[in-house]
Amino acid sequence: MNERFNKLRQYNTSGLGCWVSLIIFALIVGKIGLGGVVSGFLILIALFFLVPVIGFWGFQWWLKQKITQAQCPVCEYEFTGLKNTEFNCPSCGESLRVEGDRFTRMTPPGTIDVDAVEVSVQRIEEEN
Structure with missing residues (x-):
């Protein structure tokens, strides 16, 4: 050009x-x-x-309206989570969900939670 x-x-x-x-x-x-x-x-x-x-x-x-601070129901580790979300516990890895102001485990329907109780061992001697 x-x-x-x-x-x-x-x-x-x-x-x-x-x-x-x-x-x-x-x-x-x-x-x-x-x-x-x-x-x-x-x-x-x-x-x-x-x-x-x-x-x-x-x-x-x-x-403040969207965050909940509570303890994990499995290992009692305290942390924060957003309401209406599902996540894993940072300590034990359990699947959790926020319901109200606390965390609940996400379990399939029909699952029964059982609390383990430690039983002390006693030795019973037989008398003859």
């Missing part, structure tokens, strides 16, 4: 953005006044600082 043709098609728009910004600012000031522009700018700055703080507090509240 001809290089002179390419140079003719190029436009120099380096100062155009500044002029467009000034014209838009002048139109806004003319329409709502300088007091409205300053008030809007101050409101924008206030929102810039308040929205993250309110968002952080809202996230903490949501997290």
